Amino acid sequence: MGFDLMRYAGVFLTVSMVMMAARAIGLMLYDFEIPPGLLTVFPAMAAAQSEGRHRVRTGGEVPEGGAAWAVALGMTGIAAMFTLSLFLVQAAIPGVLTGTQAIPTPILLGLTAVTFGMVFLVNRLFFTLGALTERRAQRMR
16 A cells, blocks of 8 residues: 555645645735644645545555555655755745744754654544545445
């Protein structure tokens, strides 16, 4: 059992970009900000659920056990790569990281690890949830 790297990455990036645009528009027009943690977790939710649904739609089984955890780990690697890349792009913009300079590096790294741990669990949960949702939908047709 595996997952389609390009499809997951495409959904993850699309949702990330839409959320960043919504955040920018919300800040400019309504003084409303999307929480930064949601910018990391929500794209993983959408992409993992999409992958789970696609897996069942193409004849695969509902993921279980160690295989599902392995897929979630691979998805988390992709999410981490894109999230860190976007962070580096934002870090190149003057003044963006001024708020994080006061946080000690070990705490910042710990928070990053906790965030990616949450992304890992979200990927696992929503991959299975997407597969179960698609299976129920097929039964109702």
